[in-house]
Each structure stands twice: as C-alpha cells, then as structure tokens.
Amino acid sequence: MDTTQTVSLSLEESAGLVSGILRHAGFSERHVRTLTDTMVAGERDGCAAHGLYRTLVCVHSLRSGKVVGDAEPVVHDQAPAIVRVDARGGFSLLAFDAGLPHLLDKARTSGLAAMAINRCVHFSALWPEIERLTDAGLVALACNPSHAWVAPAGGRVPLLGTNPFAFGWPRPDGHPYVFDFATSAVARGEIELRRRAGQPLPEGVGIDADGQPTTDPQAVFDGGAMLTFGGHKGSALSTMIELIAGPLIGDLTSLESLQHDAGAGASPYHGELVLALDPQRFLGADASAHQARAEAFLADFAGSGARLPSQRRYQARQRSLAEGVRIPANLHSELLALLD
Amino acid sequence: MDTTQTVSLSLEESAGLVSGILRHAGFSERHVRTLTDTMVAGERDGCAAHGLYRTLVCVHSLRSGKVVGDAEPVVHDQAPAIVRVDARGGFSLLAFDAGLPHLLDKARTSGLAAMAINRCVHFSALWPEIERLTDAGLVALACNPSHAWVAPAGGRVPLLGTNPFAFGWPRPDGHPYVFDFATSAVARGEIELRRRAGQPLPEGVGIDADGQPTTDPQAVFDGGAMLTFGGHKGSALSTMIELIAGPLIGDLTSLESLQHDAGAGASPYHGELVLALDPQRFLGADASAHQARAEAFLADFAGSGARLPSQRRYQARQRSLAEGVRIPANLHSELLALLD
Numbered sequence: 001m002d003t004t005q006t007v008s009l010s011l012e013e014s015a016g017l018v019s020g021i022l023r024h025a026g027f028s029e030r031h032v033r034t035l036t037d038t039m040v041a042g043e044r045d046g047c048a049a050h051g052l053y054r055t056l057v058c059v060h061s062l063r064s065g066k067v068v069g070d071a072e073p074v075v076h077d078q079a080p081a082i083v084r085v086d087a088r089g090g091f092s093l094l095a096f097d098a099g100l101p102h103l104l105d106k107a108r109t110s111g112l113a114a115m116a117i118n119r120c121v122h123f124s125a126l127w128p129e130i131e132r133l134t135d136a137g138l139v140a141l142a143c144n145p146s147h148a149w150v151a152p153a154g155g156r157v158p159l160l161g162t163n164p165f166a167f168g169w170p171r172p173d174g175h176p177y178v179f180d181f182a183t184s185a186v187a188r189g190e191i192e193l194r195r196r197a198g199q200p201l202p203e204g205v206g207i208d209a210d211g212q213p214t215t216d217p218q219a220v221f222d223g224g225a226m227l228t229f230g231g232h233k234g235s236a237l238s239t240m241i242e243l244i245a246g247p248l249i250g251d252l253t254s255l256e257s258l259q260h261d262a263g264a265g266a267s268p269y270h271g272e273l274v275l276a277l278d279p280q281r282f283l284g285a286d287a288s289a290h291q292a293r294a295e296a297f298l299a300d301f302a303g304s305g306a307r308l309p310s311q312r313r314y315q316a317r318q319r320s321l322a323e324g325v326r327i328p329a330n331l332h333s334e335l336l337a338l339l340d
Numbered sequence: 341m342d343t344t345q346t347v348s349l350s351l352e353e354s355a356g357l358v359s360g361i362l363r364h365a366g367f368s369e370r371h372v373r374t375l376t377d378t379m380v381a382g383e384r385d386g387c388a389a390h391g392l393y394r395t396l397v398c399v400h401s402l403r404s405g406k407v408v409g410d411a412e413p414v415v416h417d418q419a420p421a422i423v424r425v426d427a428r429g430g431f432s433l434l435a436f437d438a439g440l441p442h443l444l445d446k447a448r449t450s451g452l453a454a455m456a457i458n459r460c461v462h463f464s465a466l467w468p469e470i471e472r473l474t475d476a477g478l479v480a481l482a483c484n485p486s487h488a489w490v491a492p493a494g495g496r497v498p499l500l501g502t503n504p505f506a507f508g509w510p511r512p513d514g515h516p517y518v519f520d521f522a523t524s525a526v527a528r529g530e531i532e533l534r535r536r537a538g539q540p541l542p543e544g545v546g547i548d549a550d551g552q553p554t555t556d557p558q559a560v561f562d563g564g565a566m567l568t569f570g571g572h573k574g575s576a577l578s579t580m581i582e583l584i585a586g587p588l589i590g591d592l593t594s595l596e597s598l599q600h601d602a603g604a605g606a607s608p609y610h611g612e613l614v615l616a617l618d619p620q621r622f623l624g625a626d627a628s629a630h631q632a633r634a635e636a637f638l639a640d641f642a643g644s645g646a647r648l649p650s651q652r653r654y655q656a657r658q659r660s661l662a663e664g665v666r667i668p669a670n671l672h673s674e675l676l677a678l679l680d
Binding site for chain 2: 082232256282290
C-alpha cells in the first residue's frame with residue numbers, strides 16, 4: 001500500500017470511529033468517552049503519536065489483559081487539599097475525570113490542591129488534562145513516571161522514566177500558556193524510528209551498556225540507556241517526578257512499573273500527580289490586574305521572536321476544526337479491521 | 341596582596357564576624373540573625389558565592405537604600421492553604437522565617453500549602469529554606485524570578501531571570517534529597533568571570549545583540565542575552581517560574597525587577613513561592629512504607645555511579661563542621677574594614 005495515501009475524516013467521524021472500536025473491544029461507555037475525547041484531541045492538535053493511532057494500543061492493552069476496560073474509579077477525600085482517585089487498573093483518563101470536580105472544589109476552597117491518581121494505566125499526553133484546569137481558570141501542574149529507560153546524570157543504569165512535566169496558565173483571551181515535555185532528551189519512539197531508519201542519534205541522547213555516550217540507537221536498546229534533557233538539571237527534575245508522582249502518592253516508580261510490565265510492552269502502570277492553584281485565592285480582588293501583567297509578559301515573547309510552547313498545536317487545532325484531520329490510509333484500514 | 345592567602349575561621353567565629361558587621365551596618369537584630377545563619381550555611385557548604393562574601397553585598401544594598409534593614413514582615417492568612425508574607429522591602433530570609441510556622445501548620449492540616457513572599461530583596465540560595473521544610477518531614481519546592489538577563493528559546497531579548505528552581509525530599513536517615521539550580525545555562529557570575537579572564541564561553545550559553553549564538557562574554561553584556569539550560573524545555577520551565585512566582589503571587593517579573601533596580605546593581609526585588617507537601621497526609625499510615633521505597637530508589641543511584649545532587653555540599657558541610665572554613669585573606673580584610 002502507498003503509505004503516503006491518507007484518509008480525510010471530520011472530528012465527528014474520527015470520534016465515531018474511535019468510540020465504535022473501543023466499544024466493540026469491550027471498554028465500558030465511560031472509558032469509551034474519555035478515551036475518545038483524548039485521542040481525537042491529540043489527532044486534532046497534530047500530535048499523531050497521541051492521536052487515532054493510540055486506539056490500536058488501547059485495544060492491544062485490553063486484549064493482553066494489561067488494562068481493566070470497565071474499571072470504575074473510586075474517589076477518596078484524602079485531606080482538605082488532597083483528592084485521591086483509585087483507577088483500579090483502568091486507564092488514567094476516567095480517573096482524572098472522576099476526581100476533577102473534587103480537585104476544582106478543593107483548589108477554590110483552599111487556594112491550591114492536589115489530585116493523586118493511583119493504579120492507572122497511562123498512555124496519554126498531559127496537556128488535555130492541563131487544559132481542563134486552565135479552562136476552569138486555574139494554574140495547573142502535572143507529572144508522572146513511566147518505564148525506566150533513562151539513566152540519571154553520571155549513571156550507567158536506567159532508573160528514570162521519560163517522566164513528562166506539564167504546566168498550564170489560564171489566559172483571559174485565547175489559548176492558555178501550556179507546556180508538556182518529556183524529561184528525557186528525546187522521546188523513546190524517536191530512538192526506535194532512528195534504529196529502523198539506520199540513522200545515528202544526536203549527541204547527548206543515549207549511552208551504551210558501558211555507560212559511554214553513543215549515537216547508535218541499537219546500543220541504547222542493548223543494555224544502554226536514554227539520557228535526560230539538560231544534563232544534571234534535567235536529571236534532577238526527572239528524579240523529583242519519580243518521588244512526587246511515585247512514593248509520595250503511594251504508587252510505583254518507573255523501575256517498579258517496568259518490572260510490573262514484565263516484558264509485555266503494554267502502557268505503563270503507575271500513578272499521576274496533578275496540582276491546581278487558584279489565582280483568585282492567591283490574589284483576591286487584584287487577580288485580574290496581575291493577570292493583565294502576565295499577559296504583558298507573554299506578549300513580549302511574540303515581540304522578541306520567541307515562540308510560546310503549544311503554538312504549533314493550537315494552529316493545528318484551528319486547521320482541524322475547519323477541515324477535519326487526515327490519517328494514513330493504512331492506519332485507517334487497521335482501525336476499521338478492529339471493528340470486525 | 342597574595343590572593344592565595346586564606347584565613348581560617350570556625351563556624352562560630354564566622355557567625356560572630358558576619359553578625360557584627362551586619363549589626364554595625366544597621367540591620368535589626370532579627371535580620372542580623374537570619375542573614376548570618378544563611379551566609380554561614382553557604383560558606384559551610386562550600387558555596388563561596390552565597391557565603392561570607394555576600395556580607396559585602398548586604399551592606400552595600402543597605403547603604404544604597406535598596407533594602408530596608410529593619411523591615412518587620414507582616415503575615416497574612418490568605419486562604420486555608422496559602423500564607424502570604426509581606427517582606428516590606430527587607431531581605432527575604434526574615435519573611436520566610438516569619439511565615440514558616442504558618443506554612444508548616446497549613447501543609448499538615450490541608451496536605452499541601454503555599455507560602456507567597458512579597459516585596460522582598462532576594463540574594464540567597466533556596467536550599468537553606470528547602471532544608472527547613474525537609475527537616476520538618478515535608479516535601480518542598482521553591483522558586484523565584486531574578487533580573488531579566490536571559491532570553492527565552494528562539495528570542496533575542498532577555499525576558500527571563502536566572503530563575504532558580506529548588507526541591508527537597510526528606511530522608512529518614514541522613515541528608516535530604518535536595519536540588520537547587522538556576523534555569524539559566526550558567527550563572528551570571530560565570531560569564532563575568534570569563535569576561536575578566538578573557539576566556540570564551542561554552543556553546544549554548546549566550547547570544548549577541550543580533551540574537552546569534554556567541555562565545556564572547558562581552559557580547560552577552562553588550563545588548564545580548566544569556567540562554568536557559570536545556571533549550572526550549574528549560575525556557576518553558578523558566579517562564580513557568582516567572583508566572584507562578586510573579587503575577588500569581590502579585591509580584592514582579594524579572595523584567596519588572598530589573599526596571600525597579602534602575603541600574604543600581606542591587607539584589608533583585610521581587611517575590612518568592614514556596615510549596616510544602618506533607619507525606620503523612622498523602623499516605624496516612626502507609627507513609628513510612630512508601631518512604632522506604634523512595635530510599636530504595638535513591639540507593640540505586642549510588643549503586644549505578646550516578647551522583648545525587650547536593651552531595652558535594654554535604655561533604656563540604658561535614659568538613660566545615662570539623663575544621664571550620666577558610667576564606668581569602670583579602671575578603672577577610674574587606675569584611676574587617678566594615679567594622680570600622
């Protein structure tokens with residue numbers, strides 16, 4: 001098949017296709033809805049790796065028994081400013097949804113609050129969740145471990161995950177300021193792509209089994225490790241994520257998550273930490289004046305040639321809302337086959 | 341004078357010297373105490389740039405009218421999980437001290453809490469404050485803007501400060517896991533040192549007035565800018581710090597702080613955000629079991645050749661506690677001259 005062929009779908013058609021597949025595979029209606037929303041949002045925003053393609057991974061995870069397709073999350077009121085959600089082996093998204101109203105309430109009451117999601121299967125980007133909080137006028141942070149593929153600075157052994165860190169700041173007009181980055185130097189998938197293409201890695205991305213810097217993708221997989229972005233500072237940040245989205249919330253580190261996977265190659269199983277801060281409670285009546293100062297600060301970025309994060313994503317969103325999305329024809333065929 | 345000559349001081353002698361100078365300069369007794377504690381801790385831990393040398397800067401700031409030497413901080417109970425401290429133009433350290441008991445109470449009651457320090461003059465590292473929280477068994481984060489010397493990724497104009505980010509995790513036996521790093525690629529002082537020595541900068545540290553990469557320290561000062569660590573990810577993190585330790589707490593961005601300085605070359609004047617999270621409230625009776633898992637995770641670092649942050653600092657501390665500190669003889673003379 002010509003891999004350059006694409007199929008055009010409206011966002012409604014995309015949602016219909018994805019939800020039909022997930023329903024057919026056996027996910028409960030609540031999981032179907034949250035999974036569909038997130039994967040269509042990924043495709044809409046031009047993030048193909050978190051888009052419709054992920055439907056295949058979700059179905060694979062269910063069939064291989066690595067996710068509970070009808071898990072009903074249980075919400076615990078842990079402390080005045082902490083809500084804990086037990087995902088009970090289901091995907092994280094429904095647990096986030098179940099905990100969100102409590103997180104909003106607590107942040108607005110206390111000024112800031114945390115949501116700890118436990119025992120979830122996790123594959124999704126964090127920005128869709130961050131945007132739920134910025135839509136509600138809150139400042140948001142989120143992070144989670146993943147699988148231990150990344151060595152800390154100076155080390156030879158992978159102890160860290162690709163550990164994403166995401167942040168959102170609500171803006172009165174237009175899209176929020178949002179970033180969502182892996183603390184690894186590059187994504188795991190990038191190394192796999194280079195390996196298949198026979199291309200070398202950039203410098204500073206991986207080490208071999210002896211702990212020496214390497215540009216050979218295969219050496220990273222053969223007992224080597226990925227590296228974090230930003231040297232010892234990125235490594236410190238990733239270690240922080242292991243601690244606060246692992247033991248602090250009573251959940252697995254990336255190493256423990258990888259051991260739990262036991263070679264199945266499923267999505268990581270662990271926890272997630274979300275923090276929400278309410279500018280209204282920090283600032284009271286002065287909130288809008290200080291928000292205007294933040295707007296002036298962010299406006300200076302555009303004036304100086306600097307790009308704000310997520311701009312490419314917002315541009316893709318605008319395009320997709322008008323024109324729908326285009327996915328590879330072979331992906332479309334693979335998706336349709338899951339309806340049989 | 342031979343700059344290799346040093347003077348040996350016990351920690352008690354160091355504290356006596358610093359507090360004598362600060363008292364003589366006109367700082368109130370409460371400021372003398374918090375400033376002395378922090379500068380002696382810096383010298384003790386081998387951080388000369390935050391050590392006894394800073395006494396000169398403190399006195400200069402007072403004499404040039406850039407800090408209020410007897411400012412009494414005012415504590416506001418802002419929200420159930422937020423304490424706000426108005427430093428009223430004094431150094432940040434006394435404001436931190438004044439707010440700390442409230443932050444501890446709120447974190448233990450709510451599960452997590454924030455302290456916003458406003459209108460403070462700031463020169464100190466964040467790790468001494470982080471250690472106050474880890475000593476109390478809490479997980480801690482802290483950050484602040486500084487002066488706008490750093491350009492965001494892709495930009496030509498300095499809009500960001502060197503914006504430190506610090507984190508602490510309490511450990512039941514021994515020193516906490518603590519990092520405290522500038523989000524700039526290198527410290528401002530490092531560029532000045534290279535300029536004086538006629539040495540080029542490493543790649544990726546600065547840009548010239550045209551926004552082009554440069555290794556010439558003078559070009560960074562002449563209308564150029566410093567860069568963040570870690571490319572667009574470090575830039576995003578630094579931007580987050582501007583927002584959450586600036587407008588979110590109703591205080592100045594690094595650009596506004598630099599404008600406030602108006603060329604005086606004093607310590608930055610702005611705010612600081614501190615977050616405290618209580619593992620006991622996140623985990624209840626399971627806290628110690630999960631803390632043990634964190635210990636196993638951190639123990640793996642040593643086994644794999646990775647260095648935990650702050651280790652060099654803790655080694656210097658051990659040495660200083662036994663042997664005292666050595667400071668350059670010319671610094672010692674400059675300090676003694678301030679007692680005249």
